[in-house]
Amino acid sequence: MKNFNIDKIVRPHLLSLVTYDAVNPPDLLSQKSGIPENEIIKLNGNENPYGASPKAIESLNQAQVHLYPDPDQIRIRKAISAYTGLPIDNIVAGAGADEIIDLIFRIFISPGDSILDCSPTFGMYSFCAKIAGANVKFAERDSNYDLNIEEIEKNIDSSTKLIFITSPNNPTGNLVSYDHITYLLEKDILLVVDEAYFEFAKSSVQNLVLEHPNLIVLRTMSKWAGLAGLRVGYGLMHSSATKYLMEIKPPYNVNVSAEAALLASFEDIEFLQKNVDKIIVGRNWMNVELNKINGLTAYPSSGNYILCEFTENHCKTVFGELEENGIFVRKFHTERLKNSFRISIGTETQNQKVLKTIQKAMNNE
Template identity: 45%
Template sequence: MEGKDLRVRRAVESLQEYVPVHPLEEIGAELGIPVERLVKLDANENPYGCSAVVRDAIACCASYHLYPDPEQRRLRAALARYAGFPEDWLLAGAGSDELIDLLIRLVVEPEDRVLDAVPTFGMYSFLTPIQGGQVVSVPRRPDFSLDIPALLAAIDERTKIIFVASPNNPSGNLAGREQILALVETDLLVVVDEAYWEFSQESVADLVATHENLVVMRTFSKWAGLAGLRVGYLIAAPSLLQHLWKIKQPYNVNTAAQVAARAAIADLEHIQQTVARILAERTRLLEMLARIPFLQPYPTRANFILCRVEGRSARELRDALRRRGVLIRYFDTPLLQNCVRVSVGRAEDTDRLREELLALA
């Protein structure tokens, strides 16, 4: 069909599509492998799923015919207990992806600039041009640490936001507290994306209390097993949040998601046990990967491990593992040459990955 002249905005016409992960059923059908034989290590999800308490809470909720609470009162009360910040310092979103979008929409005018430190999570550079902004990507150092002098030098009068993921995806390393403070001192909006905080247990959230231009973002997608329900939250000063409340869609976090996130906080001990299992498995996975002759794993503070692939193509390795039913991510960009990223799964997932890697050696 020929496209009608709908006058799509130029920023959208030239947009690079985001490459998302696809449903297991679709991949299983394409590969001719039953879904239960697939090992999903490509999106840093919690392989234990959500807890029985969360599933029951979702099943028992009787108000799906009503709109969700636009002010997320009960969810924010639970988040206040969990995150240790008052409710008026918290706002929930449909995943942290929505919160990234909201923050960009809050401050970016056409031609404004957004800084990120690459390689990093792709959503910052995906969402900025939709708003008409321009991403300025500052390379990290060879060990993936932030290059603070280069970030500071990249700031100009059109710079509006600096995004830093800590731990960073896909490299797994943390940003230093002093480094974040150096960025905050610029008075620009600094967003620290702590999507993997539960695995690193290191945060700069306490600095939000004294720095109005600092925002910390978190998510229920990784540690709490709720990626499919889309719940994230941010911690920010009420003076900044008041404006985000004005632009967020009223019913952005649906009822099932709000119920599930509250239940996850109520069932904290159980979920923290799965996090502890993932952390224990991370050590085992790292040791296993280090013994594979063609892989060089990097240290990590998150629930995934980045590996440099040596002497063969990372893409072909990803493809070969995929054909065998093991799903991982690969990267081959100038700053991240010939690498794969493996999420930490269950012990049986590590065993299966090992088996398939050895078969491909």
């Protein structure tokens, strides 16, 4: 039918959906800014500036790309089991942690259910909730961006099925206390603790999944292992939840290249750990140096990024100055973060250039 109107059959609530604000790749940033691609410093996606393990890159040549991957993810789950110490019955891998988030919505959330988002936080939860037709309730974090338990309690009602807790939180960088998590686990609600930045924080609640069927812990290979482009992450959960995720996920959700690179990365932890350590050193150095600048607050971070908050209208000016120098950081559109941006930690040279550019823009040189 030539004049078929596709809009007519779209689920009505999706017609006005505000889409996820994803980051652009370097070639597009180059095109938009007119700065050569090899001069772009991309610090807007919390990617790993040192890249993947050479063993992971090499493994891509051996991947049997003409065959479908193992739908049971046995090799992947065994490797994650060895890494985390949890049995494979408690592990499900996905095309990034993003896919596990999406799966959680597809399995547990019906239109009209509510989810609780501890804002400001990672945008995928509310984005997926809106696609699912769920209500998103926002329990605003306190002035230090810590969880506000009172706000959370106030926003819980009989329709609340799911609470997302990000630790360390993106974009604010702070960890959630173990006590807050154990307190929330006592509720009759599914709790997803997103530990995408675990390797930079070394703090986890993964040991709680064996005894708490209402806990799912998310992890990713995108950050510490530098595999963001291959899309592979995983969830750690009670075996009663694993069953549903394994049954409902697309059968071949983690592709063979991602599998090969994940296995090779776990064979090269020492190399990857050295890069994680360099990022942590860079993060701590940046935090001290940024806080020396008048008019700028750099929040303490346990991730591979730092949230910078500016006084007056400095944020826009500094953002513009960074862009003119080919440095791309993450800005936000919410009222609370309108004077802030998030910088991913780069290599030592990149960090120095970022710092110099900000100092100059703030007349602090």
